[in-house]
Amino acid sequence: METLQDNGEFRLVLLGKTGSGKSSTGNMICGQDVFGSRVSESSVTKTCQYVETSRFGQTLSIVDTPGSFDTTVSNDVIMTEVARCLALSAPGPHVFIYVFNALSRFTKEEEDSIKQFVDHFGERVFDYMMVVFTRHDDLVRCTTSASKYISNVSTNFKTFLSNCKWRVCWFDNTLSGSNAGTQVRALLSEVEKMIKENGNISYFTNTLYTEAEKLMKKREEEIMLDQRKKENELSVLRIREEHIEKDRKLKAWRMRDIERRLLELDSQPKAAGDCVPRKSKLPSNRTSLSQRPSLERQVDFLHKELKKIKMTDLTLIEKQQEEIKKLKERLSKGYHRGNPRSMARKEVSKRNSSFSQMVSRGIIALGKHLLTGLLGLLLL
Ligand SMILES: Nc1nc2c(ncn2[C@@H]2O[C@H](COP(=O)(O)OP(=O)(O)OP(=O)(O)O)[C@@H](O)[C@H]2O)c(=O)[nH]1
Numbered sequence: 001m002e003t004l005q006d007n008g009e010f011r012l013v014l015l016g017k018t019g020s021g022k023s024s025t026g027n028m029i030c031g032q033d034v035f036g037s038r039v040s041e042s043s044v045t046k047t048c049q050y051v052e053t054s055r056f057g058q059t060l061s062i063v064d065t066p067g068s069f070d071t072t073v074s075n076d077v078i079m080t081e082v083a084r085c086l087a088l089s090a091p092g093p094h095v096f097i098y099v100f101n102a103l104s105r106f107t108k109e110e111e112d113s114i115k116q117f118v119d120h121f122g123e124r125v126f127d128y129m130m131v132v133f134t135r136h137d138d139l140v141r142c143t144t145s146a147s148k149y150i151s152n153v154s155t156n157f158k159t160f161l162s163n164c165k166w167r168v169c170w171f172d173n174t175l176s177g178s179n180a181g182t183q184v185r186a187l188l189s190e191v192e193k194m195i196k197e198n199g200n201i202s203y204f205t206n207t208l209y210t211e212a213e214k215l216m217k218k219r220e221e222e223i224m225l226d227q228r229k230k231e232n233e234l235s236v237l238r239i240r241e242e243h244i245e246k247d248r249k250l251k252a253w254r255m256r257d258i259e260r261r262l263l264e265l266d267s268q269p270k271a272a273g274d275c276v277p278r279k280s281k282l283p284s285n286r287t288s289l290s291q292r293p294s295l296e297r298q299v300d301f302l303h304k305e306l307k308k309i310k311m312t313d314l315t316l317i318e319k320q321q322e323e324i325k326k327l328k329e330r331l332s333k334g335y336h337r338g339n340p341r342s343m344a345r346k347e348v349s350k351r352n353s354s355f356s357q358m359v360s361r362g363i364i365a366l367g368k369h370l371l372t373g374l375l376g377l378l379l380l
């Protein structure tokens, strides 16, 4: 059996009718408001949104999808969104969460979209699908229990739930605190169970996802290469910086030494007849005669060296340090040490980025007909 490599994250894709509560459910799972959500008769989420987070020790990568598009949005734009959704959840989602507002009806339109999805993605997509019912709070207010509710749903909806192997979770997205955590934990353990049940093929994949993964992997490698190149350049700069700093310390030490020496020389007799330097072993009359020019020469030499260190060497060192600082700043600009896959996903999130456009074109090039499977669900 094929074994799909994975990095331990759970990849979740939220699907469902507009207003069903996809973004609210995404926020509930993340434990914070990351996806835009509000009451509206038109679609709130306009583009595929992506968030990476960690919940109860589990890394999650969540894609929120638009429930529908305005009639003014062109088909090409919609195709691009489908492609972005695929790229963001590549190499494939562990779970497609079908979000359903418990107070709504399972419409024919909805049923057809799911059918279209399954027709294109294959029956096995059901192995990776679960249903989250939202508005559990409203249901409770209507004094209906979850089990009673399910026993009363239409036959077609029951068929759908049965195809999803009755993997169902109830969400009250108005909850907060520990109650909110409990329902998220329940969902995550359902996902974990599902992943285990799916065995070696823990996430859904197909031709589209394989292509999306190829493009993502390529970008990931480019990012990694760029990171390594920049890291190398930075470490060369760090070594240069260390050398220059050592040189600066040496010069500073030499300056202090010269200044100390000059003080010493200054305290020595300045003219013939002055007292003889204490340390001198020479006879007094020879010392005063021969030492004076030599002393002057020494003092002169030391002053010249001191001037050179101050005016030339240290200025040069300062210039080099400034240059390295600028180079480091330039290198660090736009350079993030993040996980290359997350960085590639962030680029896809930015719809105008060149990679986002390239990845969409690459996936669409496989054939627009292949994308129509997911398209129906984004047009609900
Ligand atoms: N009372 C209650 N309201 C909810 C619940 N879940 C979602 N809502 C509300 O339903 C409305 C729509 O929710 P969204 O999460 O924006 O729905 P969506 O599916 O993302 O909508 P689109 O982005 O338009 O596709 C918002 O006003 C939410 O506050 C819930 O469990 N209980």
Ligand SMILES: [Mg+2]
Binding pocket: 022, 023, 024, 036, 037, 044, 045, 064, 065, 066, 067
């Ligand atoms: Mg939304």
